[in-house]
Every structure is written in C-alpha cells, then in structure tokens.
Amino acid sequence: MESRVRAVAELVWKGKRKHRRATRVVALRTDEIHGSGPEPNRLVRGDASDVLRALSDTLSGQVSLVYIDPPFDTGQRFDFRVTVPGTVAGSPRVSLEAYRDDRGLDDWLAWFFGIAVQLRELLAVGGSLYVHLDAHIAHYAKVILDEVFGAGSFQREIVWRIGWISGFKSKARGWIRNHDTLFFYAKGGRPSVFHKEYVPYPQGYVRRDGSAPRGAGYPIDDVWNGSRLDPIDSIQIVSFSREKVGYPTQKNEALVARIVRASSRPGDLVLDCFAGSGTTAVVAEKLGRRWIASDSSPLSIHVTRKRLLCRPGHKPLIAQSSASRPRVEPMEGRRVLRARAKVDARGRVTIEITSLRIPKRAAPEVARAQVAHWSQWIDAWCVDWDYRRGPTNVSSYVFRKTSSGPLDLATGHTYSNPGKYVALVKTFDVLGGEAITTVDVTIE
Numbered sequence: 373m374e375s376r377v378r379a380v381a382e383l384v385w386k387g388k389r390k391h392r393r394a395t396r397v398v399a400l401r402t403d404e405i406h407g408s409g410p411e412p413n414r415l416v417r418g419d420a421s422d423v424l425r426a427l428s429d430t431l432s433g434q435v436s437l438v439y440i441d442p443p444f445d446t447g448q449r450f451d452f453r454v455t456v457p458g459t460v461a462g463s464p465r466v467s468l469e470a471y472r473d474d475r476g477l478d479d480w481l482a483w484f485f486g487i488a489v490q491l492r493e494l495l496a497v498g499g500s501l502y503v504h505l506d507a508h509i510a511h512y513a514k515v516i517l518d519e520v521f522g523a524g525s526f527q528r529e530i531v532w533r534i535g536w537i538s539g540f541k542s543k544a545r546g547w548i549r550n551h552d553t554l555f556f557y558a559k560g561g562r563p564s565v566f567h568k569e570y571v572p573y574p575q576g577y578v579r580r581d582g583s584a585p586r587g588a589g590y591p592i593d594d595v596w597n598g599s600r601l602d603p604i605d606s607i608q609i610v611s612f613s614r615e616k617v618g619y620p621t622q623k624n625e626a627l628v629a630r631i632v633r634a635s636s637r638p639g640d641l642v643l644d645c646f647a648g649s650g651t652t653a654v655v656a657e658k659l660g661r662r663w664i665a666s667d668s669s670p671l672s673i674h675v676t677r678k679r680l681l682c683r684p685g686h687k688p689l690i691a692q693s694s695a696s697r698p699r700v701e702p703m704e705g706r707r708v709l710r711a712r713a714k715v716d717a718r719g720r721v722t723i724e725i726t727s728l729r730i731p732k733r734a735a736p737e738v739a740r741a742q743v744a745h746w747s748q749w750i751d752a753w754c755v756d757w758d759y760r761r762g763p764t765n766v767s768s769y770v771f772r773k774t775s776s777g778p779l780d781l782a783t784g785h786t787y788s789n790p791g792k793y794v795a796l797v798k799t800f801d802v803l804g805g806e807a808i809t810t811v812d813v814t815i816e
C-alpha cells in the first residue's frame with residue numbers, strides 16, 4: 373500500500389527568505405529587587421524578541437507553560453485610561469497610549485514567526501503553548517505555528533465566547549464578532565501535563581434514568597463560556613469587575629487560571645512575554661507556579677508591578693529590563709524628584725517626598741489641568757534604605773490604594789547599626805514614568 377505523507381503547507385511573506393543577520397543577545401539588567409528568595413519571579417520590561425533571546429541563554433527547554441496574548445495586527449492604538457488621583461468624581465480620564473498594534477501583515481508574520489521560534493526554544497519537551505488571537509490573524513498564525521512546532525504538536529483550537537452583546541456592538545452589521553481563538557500546542561506532540569477540568573452539573577441534575585450523576589461534572593470542551601454553566605464573560609464587557617485595572621486588553625483571571633491549572637503543576641515555570649496588565653503573573657502566583665512576565669510598554673510594567681506587590685504575602689520579585697531600551701524614552705521625559713530624611717531621638721528615620729516635577733512634554737494637557745498638587749502624579753513609590761549602586765533593593769513599597777484615595781508621602785525605617793547610609797527613593801507616576809533620587813542618612 374502506498375504510504376501517505378502528510379503535506380506541510382508553508383506560509384510565505386515578503387522578506388521571509390531574506391537572510392537575517394543574527395542579532396546580538398542583550399543581557400537583562402536587574403533594576404529592582406522586591407523581597408528575597410532563591411528563585412524570584414521576574415517582571416521584565418523589553419521587546420519580546422530581545423527578552424526571549426536573553427532568556428534562552430539560561431532557560432532553554434525549561435519553561436513548562438507559555439500563555440501569550442500578543443498584538444493581533446488590528447491596526448489600532450490601545451489606550452490606558454487613567455484617572456488622575458485626588459481629582460473629583462467626574463473629572464475627565466486621561467488616555468495614554470499603552471501600545472500600538474499596526475505593523476501590517478507582512479511585518480506581523482515575520483515578527484510572529486521569530487517569536488514562535490524563540491518560544492519553542494524556551495519550552496520544555498512536552499511543554500504547552502497557548503496563543504490567544506482572534507480572526508484578524510488566527511488563520512495565518514496557525515500555519516506559522518504548524519511550521520515552527522510541527523503540525524503534530526497542535527492540540528486544540530479553543531473558542532472563547534466573549535459574552536452577551538449589547539449597546540453599540542449589537543448595532544454592528546452582519547454577524548456580530550463574539551469570540552476569540554486560542555491555539556494550544558504541545559512541544560513534541562504530547563503535553564507532559566494535562567489536568568482535565570469539569571463544570572459542575574446544575575443543581576438538581578439527574579441522569580436520564582433518574583439516578584444521581586456520578587462524575588465530577590461536564591468535561592470542559594473546546595468552546596469556553598458557551599453556556600450558563602461555564603460563565604467566563606470577558607471583563608471588558610462587564611461594567612463593574614473588581615479585577616479591572618484599566619488596561620485596555622486585560623483578560624480575565626478565570627480564563628488564564630483554567631489554562632494554568634490544566635497545563636502546569638505547582639512549582640512549574642510559566643511565561644508570558646505580552647504581559648499587559650499582568651494577568652498571567654497574578655494567576656500563576658496565586659496557583660503556586662513560578663513565572664516570568666515581560667512587556668515593552670512602561671504602563672504595562674507599572675500596572676503589573678503594582679498589581680503584584682499589592683497582594684498580601686506576594687512572592688519575591690525582581691524587575692528587570694532589556695538593556696537595549698533607551699534609559700529614558702521620549703514619552704517619559706526626565707522627572708525631577710526631591711526627598712528628605714529626618715532621624716528622631718530614637719534613631720528612627722523618616723523619608724518624605726518633598727516634590728516631583730514632570731516635564732510638560734511628558735504629560736498631556738488634560739492631565740496637567742487636573743493636577744493642583746505635584747503629589748497627584750504619584751501612584752506608588754519605594755525606598756532602598758541601603759543603596760549601594762546596582763539594583764534597587766526595595767524594602768518599603770508605598771502605593772495609592774484607590775485612585776481617589778490619599779497617598780502617604782512619608783515612610784519610616786530603623787537601621788540595625790549606626791553608620792552613614794544612602795537611601796534611594798523611586799516614584800512610579802500615573803503616566804508610567806519613574807523618577808529617582810538619593811538621600812544621605814547618618815545614624816549616630
């Protein structure tokens with residue numbers, strides 16, 4: 373009998389065959405250390421290609437699970453809507469660009485191919501990859517993923533129904549778009565971990581013969597949020613969700629948690645190189661997995677850092693950046709921060725922020741118009757009480773709990789030994805920028 377060889381279709385785009393010069397691996401620089409532990413989780417600021425290349429130096433074949441929700445080439449700009457802290461209810465919100473998604477198809481395909489190759493390198497054999505897309509690009513991406521991982525590595529296409537339709541969306545012409553697509557691949561063709569999940573039977577459910585059900589529930593299939601028994605409506609369509617942090621494309625924790633529970637074990641390493649608001653990192657940490665999350669947007673890093681550090685009992689975390697990024701990006705502009713230290717009779721030190729100046733060009737007019745006092749710019753700040761160059765070793769992190777709530781501008785510390793110290797103070801402002809200053813402290 374003639375053996376059947378499965379043909380592998382290949383997608384070709386402008387420039388695919390062009391020989392690309394190998395790019396130099398740029399090491400990651402550690403900027404902040406929050407807590408100590410043997411294997412801290414990592415929040416990395418940088419372009420995904422640079423970050424993945426740097427990670428593969430030490431973590432090749434060690435990642436158990438990747439969940440990515442990359443830009444889809446939608447042609448849009450995505451804004452982060454910020455309320456300037458301390459303004460009265462009803463003040464206009466400030467739209468800041470979180471990221472742009474307008475590469476154009478050829479460029480997107482070339483870029484995504486490179487990302488897929490780097491993720492394959494980092495994944496362990498049997499490791500799982502989930503790629504969250506929509507119909508803009510999903511069909512192209514599937515062909516690329518088949519080429520990079522091998523068609524036999526493909527496991528499932530998951531359809532996630534976004535939810536009920538209302539308002540302007542219901543007026544759209546034609547069939548209304550109401551689902552995202554997630555592709556699930558396992559490197560090598562067989563996932564080394566898969567924990568099957570069930571949705572519980574509805575109350576009062578009996579089998580056709582009238583007997584009580586025996587199993588754990590209905591096994592979850594590849595259509596999610598498809599019925600009332602499996603409710604995961606997108607938080608983007610829910611007006612009041614406690615999870616929402618204002619990031620434009622934030623995904624639900626329940627959605628990512630389902631993936632993390634099914635395709636990893638406690639202690640496994642989970643990676644997301646398009647972290648956005650940090651959903652994957654938060655979920656991985658809650659479920660006892662180790663994680664690495666990265667993103668190129670400073671707003672994403674700011675939001676993710678705050679989301680993680682505000683959790684009581686958070687795990688040790690290091691914030692890193694790809695050294696290839698400029699130290700100060702034009703949208704940030706250089707801030708000027710001032711702080712002072714006071715030592716009381718018992719040797720307790722209080723550091724107080726006394727001013728923060730943000731250059732005009734870094735702040736949109738609508739935001740500046742709402743700022744009556746410079747402290748309104750600050751969303752969170754931290755102190756390294758014994759700064760010795762290199763990464764900031766943070767032991768005090770102060771954050772604004774609600775956007776209208778107050779922020780402490782002073783924090784205290786007691787040193788174990790007398791001596792001369794340098795304390796580093798760093799602010800994270802609502803625009804996604806950072807400012808640093810140092811203060812000398814002498815303990816007699």
Ligand SMILES: C[S@@+](CC[C@H](N)C(=O)[O-])C[C@H]1O[C@@H](n2cnc3c(N)ncnc32)[C@H](O)[C@@H]1O
Nearest residue numbers: 419420441471621622623646648649651668669
């Ligand atoms: C769809 S959002 C991810 C949302 C995330 N899943 C969440 O729950 O918040 C895509 C993210 O990719 C980031 N991004 C876009 N291009 C990037 C690149 N070349 N490298 C790294 N991150 C990038 C954007 O800044 C954005 O935060």
